[in-house]
Amino acid sequence: MTEGAPQNVSTEPSKSMQEYYKLQQELLVMVLILSGIAFVSVWLVYGLNIALNYLLGACTGVVYLKVLARNVERVGTDGSKRVGSSQLALFVALIILATQLNQLHILPIFLGFLTYKASLIVYMLRSLMPSDPS
Amino acid sequence: MDPLVAAASVLAAALAIGLASLGPGIGQGNASAQAVEGIARQPEAEGKIRGTLLLTLAFMESLTIYGLVIALVLLFANPFK
Numbered sequence: 001m002t003e004g005a006p007q008n009v010s011t012e013p014s015k016s017m018q019e020y021y022k023l024q025q026e027l028l029v030m031v032l033i034l035s036g037i038a039f040v041s042v043w044l045v046y047g048l049n050i051a052l053n054y055l056l057g058a059c060t061g062v063v064y065l066k067v068l069a070r071n072v073e074r075v076g077t078d079g080s081k082r083v084g085s086s087q088l089a090l091f092v093a094l095i096i097l098a099t100q101l102n103q104l105h106i107l108p109i110f111l112g113f114l115t116y117k118a119s120l121i122v123y124m125l126r127s128l129m130p131s132d133p134s
Numbered sequence: 135m136d137p138l139v140a141a142a143s144v145l146a147a148a149l150a151i152g153l154a155s156l157g158p159g160i161g162q163g164n165a166s167a168q169a170v171e172g173i174a175r176q177p178e179a180e181g182k183i184r185g186t187l188l189l190t191l192a193f194m195e196s197l198t199i200y201g202l203v204i205a206l207v208l209l210f211a212n213p214f215k
Binding site for chain 1: 162198
């Protein structure tokens with residue numbers, strides 16, 4: 001008999017954490033949808049070159065959000081209260097790449113990167129709406 | 135590049151990134167510390183607390199990103215040279 005051992009130790013994520021994973025997935029889907037809509041709009045208005053620049057920024061934004069979510073998931077589990085800042089390195093690398101290569105433009109890449117923020121705002125607005133009673 | 139413009143740009147980049155990371159740094163530290171305390175007190179609300187922390191940190195970190203963009207543009211694609 002192992003006294004003092006936790007009763008419900010399991011490798012499965014708890015029900016509470018399922019909510020967090022659902023939030024992550026919702027944000028990811030929303031970023032992808034918004035990026036797709038913006039990519040097509042930019043393609044139609046400014047051409048394929050600028051649209052591909054935008055897409056590069058949007059893809060980095062998605063990876064940034066995933067890395068941030070992973071870092072938030074790790075907070076408190078290894079005894080530290082700090083959130084890692086490795087996600088910022090991605091952005092720095094992207095902007096340096098955009099400034100060094102002639103084919104890339106800074107502004108569409110930066111605005112593409114900020115698509116993740118638009119999705120956060122949409123998510124916040126959606127969560128403020130009264131939920132469907134059915 | 136004019137040495138005065140180069141020096142001013144480096145100084146401005148240092149100030150931009152320094153000041154832009156000061157406020158969000160303090161805010162992120164406070165938010166994550168409170169979140170860890172909240173999870174320790176109420177482990178059943180872990181998912182909700184971490185979700186709120188994720189959204190809060192993403193909003194706060196975008197302020198650092200704005201400063202970072204200004205600093206990197208001044209250093210690598212200076213419009214005043």
